[in-house]
Amino acid sequence: MTDSNPGSAKPTLKTLPGDDVRQILWRYADRYDLQMVVQSARSVARGLVARLVAEGARHSHEWTPDKQRLLDAMDEAGITAVAIDPEHGGYIPGPKNLALALVAFELSWVDAGAATASLAGNLALAPIHERGTPEQVAKYMGGAVPAAPGEDRRTLRGAFALTEPIPYVGVDTNTMAGRVRVAEWKEGEEPMLHVDKRGRFITNAAFANFVCAAVASDDPRIKGSCMIILEDTDEGVWDPGSPTLKLVHQLSATNDPIYSLKVPASRIIGGYTVQDGVIVPNYSHAEVIEAVFRRTRVTVGLMTAAKLLSAVEPVIRYHRQRFRGGGQLQPGSPRYELGIQQREDALHRLVDVWATGEAAASLGFYTARLFDEFDPLEREKDRLFAERGIKGARAQLKAFAAVKDAALEFIRLEHMPADKRDTARYEELLNDTLVQFVVKDALSQVFCPATKLWNTGVGANMMREAVSLMGGYGITEDCPGFLGQKWMDAQLEATYEGPEAVQRRQLTVTMVNDLFLAQFRHWIRQMRQIAARKPGTGACTLATAMELWLWTIEHLQKAKDANGDTLYHGQRQGVAFPMADALSWLLASRQQILDVLELEEKGKDNPVLADGFEGTVGFLTDLCHVMAARASGEVGRIAAELVYGYLRHPSWDGDCDSCFRASELEAVASVVPGFDSSPLEVIQDDSSHADKAGPCVRFPGMERFRELRLKLDGCLTGARLAKDRAAAALTEVMIPEALDYPR
Amino acid sequence: MSNGYHIVVCGSLVPDPLQTLEPVTTPDGPGLKNESMLPSVLDPWAAHALYEAAHLAKSVPGSKVWLVSLGPKAKLQQLMMAVAQKASFEFVAVDGSASGFTDSFETAQALAKAIESIAGLDRQRLLLFGGCSSASRDAGTTVGMVGALLGIEEQFLAVDEIVPNDDGSFRVKERIEGAQYLVSECAGAPAVLAWATGNLPEPPNNPQVGMANMRTILPALAKAQAAGNLRGSLRFESVETPTQRRETRVVKDAGIDEIAQELAEWIRG
């Protein structure tokens, strides 16, 4: 028996963070419904899902009876009904973004294909939930609730069909081949429409009995485009098509379906009006898709976050046990106990994987919560607009522009100490739906693409590191935690629901919105304040990196390149896209820091956490510091490349303000003693010069940038010490004896 | 039987058996390393008892199930996030140590006291359920003593099946030596049934059932009485893990012979 309190060394991480810690970090400690959903999803994931993967269910492309069992298990465990409002048979009241995010996280901890199977059902319902008519909502949401035993109805299962065979819709969702035309329109009756849609890579199409399809009009009697609901009992061709031969997510069903069906016009999602004999859908397909993806993409980001965090335990166990067995090593010897953990690089790399997982989860769950706040605001905004007769994109934009100044004022007041601001005005703006809507909208328009982009893109790269840490085992099917499969799966998460380019494109527009930047500026100060209280978080480093990013984005919007061309605009992806990446690093790191502060604040009074609390917080703080340093490095690198990279390097024979002929220099030095010892570029009288591309770069107006870059380097002080501490903690943390899902 | 049974299940938490369980000395005596930080599960034998209770209550109209748990209050709450989804029950909590290093008699006394104070419990209809064993202390005596303290004389240990009859009597199948069963007919409640594994699979989680149970769980946790000293006069001279090293593995589809062979080899050391 050992002593539980050996000496007074600084407390370190004792066990892997459990549910009590996670609930506080991700802010659902007071949501019992969500805690139960987590347990429920976990039991399906680590039970049936894990068994299916272990038994090789991923080896087939077809939708097999075994895979079908997954749907039944998810129905039975309440997962299918999570997305549905109580009035239609669900059981979680209010917005469900966080709930769905937690479900996806739990399922992806084991296998993201299973998560996708669940997600795709929600994706199919989302257009109806977001934009459907009350009748559509009642029918399809209600029908998607699993039929109770003995209930005589089939459960509705949907698919979302946007993507089409090449060369049509993919990243650019404007060009579509899917068509809708009027089939019959009898006087005074509901028009019947004919829909032709071929899908590519459509999840759930193998078993879906309804599909939400994006189609464009092929008929002067129908305006624009729309999303429309198709059912397998409609008249015409309903061909689920052949399975996609995918390398990933094989527990979900992906097919290339063909639909050619006659459906009533009432299936147009969101309804329509008839104007001058033309059917005008209330929402174009693009409007529906925008409302859908901005929510569901967050969930995808969390799938990759789960993978990274799920890798920690298997890697630690593999490393520790690496040299055991064979009888040569004695228990107690460092090689026996620590195995590969004796090697610093292995520890440091796992720290990176873990820190990325934490940051990704923090970013994703924050964004999910943001949408939970945003949803009721959006509904209230829609109600207000309907009341005031504000219709169409242009009229809405005008209404938003009208409250922009008030929104900026609110942002300013919100970041003032409560006792220093005009409380009455603050309350007034706080209760102004439109003001609140535009403030939150500006955030959600950045955080959604940032989550999808960073979590999946950086996450996929990091998953490769995790696989590497398992050596050859990592790329076998036997690898505990299915890490190899997870690495490959992460690439799909970076692709479907809009690949990285789409997220970067959105950020190009939204990250320069004044309402976002105004909030971002306050966050810089907030990070400094945090750093003053808690220097070890890396918040100061991050604040400097945020300043650098801000300077750079402002500069790029004004500056021109060496050819006089504008640097920052939508088509110049070489400028805007890397800035989107850089911002995502910052947001992830910031969110990670905020979550750890929350844990420290709320967890200190929690009796379950009392034991080992300081060590847990200390370790997670070190991970924040590691991530802040890494994020700052990325920002520094990207900013410097963009700020300087588009300028022409000074040359020896061009205009060189700092160049002197050797003879000139001698003459000046005789008048100004010491002049020749200042850092000047010298061209010899025979025109020879130092061996380099040209005189060193000095551009006027860049002083602040250089200052910030230099400062940022200094701000990295301590980051590697934090990494060393975190690495040491990995050698001591107690892990379970075995993984709680099979291999 | 017209009124149904009042089934009280005694069951509490144990550390998740997949965790590393290492005995250490704490200021309060023996314990497990990082015990309060380890995730917990419902004691597996008690869990079987709960599933059987829920099943029995469903098949005998008018029956009702209570789950009485003695454990650290805050940890019980976390445990309930999973357990409450498995079956419908009313919860009764007693705040105290669920450690394996407490005395089963003191524990039984605390449980009996809690059961005595359940409002609306008809002791004539009472079936006291629990595990015949436990993944923590494994004294195998607790439920029997609770029954004795409540004055229940009909006691069945290592039960695998209960078949109720219409008149309130029931048949019980108990495990005895040599892989045999003892089948008894019991005239009716009150009785003690300490369960082995039963016959029922673990029910799937159902958050809706869980949320309904939360209506009694939260108030029960709020008013949970402290159990006080559960170690009584018990003193531990020394505590150690068995010399055989526990190498936990998750194995699928192993045959019975194979499992028996491996266990025999492990015991031989």
Ligand SMILES: Cc1cc2nc3c(=O)[nH]c(=O)nc-3n(C[C@H](O)[C@H](O)[C@H](O)COP(=O)(O)OP(=O)(O)OC[C@H]3O[C@@H](n4cnc5c(N)ncnc54)[C@H](O)[C@@H]3O)c2cc1C
């Ligand atoms: C397993 C799986 C399941 C899927 N499930 C569904 C589903 O249920 N429903 C559905 O509708 N779709 C589904 N999809 C389709 C998926 O959403 C698309 O594959 C994805 O959005 C990318 O479209 P694409 O394949 O046509 O890529 P492309 O449009 O060909 O893009 C390929 C690459 O070209 C570059 N690129 C393209 N356009 C631009 C641009 N404007 N700017 C910069 N770079 C650009 C980017 O690098 C991009 O990654 C699924 C796909 C898979 C693989």
